[in-house]
Amino acid sequence: MAAPQTVEFTSMALLTHLLACVFGTGSWAALNGLWVELPLLVTELPEQWYLPSYITIIIQLANVGPLLVTLLHRFKPGLLSEVAIIYGVVAVGALACLLLAFLWGFTSPVAGEPHSTAFFGLAFCLALVDCTSSVTFLPFMARLQPRYVTTFFVGEGLSGFLPALIALAQGAGIARCVNITRITNVTTGNNTAEGSQFQMETQYLPANFSTLVFFLLLAAMMVICLVAFFFLTRLNITLHSLQEIPGDGPRLSGGGDSPRREKPASSDKGFHRADPEIAYSLAKFAFIYLLVAWVNSLTNGILPSVQAYSCLPYGNMAYHLSATLSSMANPLACTIAMFLPSRSLALLGVLSVAGTGFGAYNMAMAVMSPCPLLQHSAWGHAIIVISWVFFTGSLSYVKVMTGVILRSQSHSALVWYGAVEQLGSLTGALIMFPLVNVYSFFRSADYCSLQCPA
Template identity: 40%
Template sequence: MVKITCCSDSKVNVIVYIIVILFGMGSWVAVNGLWVELPIMVPNLPERWKLPSYLTVIIQLANIGPLLVTLGYLCCKNKVNEKILIYSILLIGTLACVLLAFFWDTTAYVFGEEHSVALFALDFSLSVVDCTSSVLFLPYMALFHVNYMTALYIGEGLSGLLPSLVALGQGVGKVSCQNLSIVNETTNISSYHVQSIYQDVSFPVEYFCFFLCGMMLVCGLAFTLLNYLPYCKKEHLTQKACTGTELYEFNNKAESSVKKRSNNISPAQIAFYLSLITVINSLTNGILSGIQSYSCLPYGNDAYHLTVTLSKIANPVVCFMALLLPVTSTILIASFVTMGTGISVYIILMASQSPTPWMYDEPVGPPLMISAWVVMGSLMTFSKVSIASVLRQEGKTALMWCGAVTQIGSLIGAIISYVLVNVMTLFESAPVCS
């Protein structure tokens, strides 16, 4: 049996560790994959570049899934069967990916306007699956030693990285601009305009959806191996079937053990950390997600695509850095969030000036905007991981509140983004070619 020794002097089975990573990769792969595929979808859908703001709201509405599971834990903790629920959401996610391949561009008229109803419905299903995985995968991992928890987080990071890499290979968003001459038959005067021509990608959206389906199947296979393969079951903390009662008792013991090692963070500090988490998620998961196209497209289609892809790549890298270089200083964490918020303000200001923001026609403009998004995302991700590590010292209750304000902040940001983009129409899309 291949083992490695971690810093806590506990041995970890390398093969089981990799299987846990594969299991974690199914957590957000569908939503992340759909997001990086938007440059191909948008030209074929009626919402055009308002589509991200719609999808942001849909993702937040999908929090009904984790809410119901959380209520189940609180009201019927002895009857919640994580295994059945995980298999259920993986099945729903797999079927939704298959249906997405066939119906992603199906539209219908709603209240007199054409909308991508099939995409919205399937995105809601995938979002429910991914959001609910956050409150199911973590309790399930209590069956394993705590060192295997890092494998789950690495898998979650890869759930954003792998679809981005596949999208890069697909050639998402490559556009060529062509000058066209139009002759007015009445005046016989020629006029010129620039037309954007989307280049053929390596494979269509349908194949990408089947890739996402394959990722969900890999997650389900990994989960099955962790449950029933004797080689993996040797790494279980108990050989008994993990019922809801046993898991609840195990979590209580673990929480008591954590509290003994607590640094006695004051309630004011906890409230401050939770407020930072609210701000971070309101910006990253809500406001900025809805206006990303308005901030990046004025600098070119390549700038938009690189921003989305590099941000996904930076996420797991920053999570790994947070494990190697843990930060517990309140002042330092607050400084990171402040810097990230300042960069966010810059991004919002540039989006409000679309289609002609500052330096949009200068060579330094695109690298500056791409760097702003990557640095902002890195600062916010590092801060979130650091805050979660600090709150972990206060036990399960503090982490529960951390998860709650994460969803509250994301919902607030999504509502603000929707109002600004679709109600107040403060942002104007930039043409791909100018």
Template identity: 35%
Template structure:
């Protein structure tokens, strides 16, 4: 019996195709994208549901900041992985990847049915099940930075970009699904049962959040199947550049320059800054920046900005990396939409041009432009970090998580314990006079 007959992917042929100017196995590209889809699927998928969830869960506009903090608490995943790697040496990195992907799929499936439940902590009602399961969904993405990226070094460099496209698809596919779902329109204020106050009634979306999150869990299961193909398919073995190891001992790498060299320090500082913005600051601000313009605008800003992420990664597949000066010019230009985003959030609930089509267009455009530019810059950083081998990729992953944690913690404290950001009543109560 041949090796290929023992492979779990008998339908994959051993032929290569020249695409984008490089000989590559397209089936492996698809498997890499499918695997990458599962990394941030849970977080991105729940994130694009926020326009619906902020209206229905007790945290209101502060829910994105609480959700972002829950995701960043999942940075305990890399610490747990490091401890297990040190004290349980017989377990391979491949084993941990399988475990994480299973956890991600199960967390989404449970969240589909448990997210409406709330718990009173003292006098405050909190969405504890939703936030706890979001934490477990976030474990996959947070740990992928220090576990999945190093695994990619076993394959030719051409597959790094397609894996990153898969990561981008973890936002694109839920965004398309959310556009189909819709958000049901603006709420109608009706008298409460006591007749003395008004309560909002939200029109239903095409399908509810339970159906949406069940679909996400199915996509997470697909990601697990794709990684199984990447790891086990005999037809892909020829694309490896070094054999995967099954224990703690790794093949020695050639000597590399110190990560304390100025160019490495600059790269890691850039990665901290980019991820603090993308994974901490911006998600926490979006409800305050967009909700004053209406639920539909918030929905469009979330979904279109998320779509901009994989499009920026696709640019890395088709285009050569830009020089350092061009990247610096791109980031300098990005300060304009970023500044507008921060201004609209700080001036909420009465930001510039509220109630006008021009204001709606500007805020959505600012979110799409800023997300696309920062996504491209982050992918550029990962490509540079790959030059440092496994150590460089782990350092970039550590910088990713450090920046994300710092940005989310800072915004959680500002949103919840300062007067900088304000949420108005959906239905202003009638005057007693």
């Protein structure tokens, strides 16, 4: 008699995994879409290769959203419903993507120079949505059994993978070098003769489909995320999966609460077992949150600002592949974390150091632009792409596992996870913006017209 119930439970559990994954895709899909579309946008918008640093600082300005949610959670718990906030931010994200499809190229003069005012304004709306998701989506998932949290992280990784796939199909920013012959007038004494001058120039190939279609597809992803969340909150399996979460866990405010421990749920059968009964000392909590801040400062603030500078000297194809394949490394790392989870803080520390090393190489190539190492070698092209992939993949694994660890402690720990995540991102962006936009520390490169020694 128990077999039909077991089959029904399994099918509902799989459906909940699917909904949790689709829900996770809406967390950062919009902003990830902006990043992978950059190779095309920079050829059309007046900011050109300064555009990544502008986007980075806009994202950090949007941290007012998670800051407000975190403060309300701390001082006015229960005032705002997480469910209502999620409905609101996802709906705003879908609307902003829809408007971006039609208004992204609109410019207006600012201080006498044309700027992408519509693009920046809508990008801020998308950043507000995605940044706020850090302190709302994951705390909501903490209401479910632990196995669904890892599935959510897979969906969060897909929020970069799916836009990257669309960008690959679009062929955004693919270029070739063309030999251009220019006719010049040469004056010798009283005689003027025509001469020819040969020059290599970059010619961008037309995309397979327009930016309008790309942003419409992003809007569709946000709508699908909204629908998945609607059903996720109403499935019977969700109601049956709700469990007691330690209420106040570790607080960064210095309160007297000690880390709580969660008992394993005997019914939790899935990709991996329920969270083990582990208590962490204050020093270990400080180390975990330090990892969260450092990893996110690198992946969300520091390195994205210089990806163009580190890759473009190797050619547009190298930049295109590094942007798309590194986005694909994120969900791959989340999938690995699902089947091979490790809560070893030593391992997470080692992976953080390794990811920092890859990030340091990427930064060094950006500093050396327009003439980085191995520029004229196929090895140089391959290494810069591989470095970006491993940088993203290793640090993505760290982000997933720190989230899983904090999930086992309390709902409040996950809210602080989101807050520290955004704080790290903000710090990285504030460091990089003046270096890129004010002091022009990095030099852009046109691969076809470079004059570097072989």
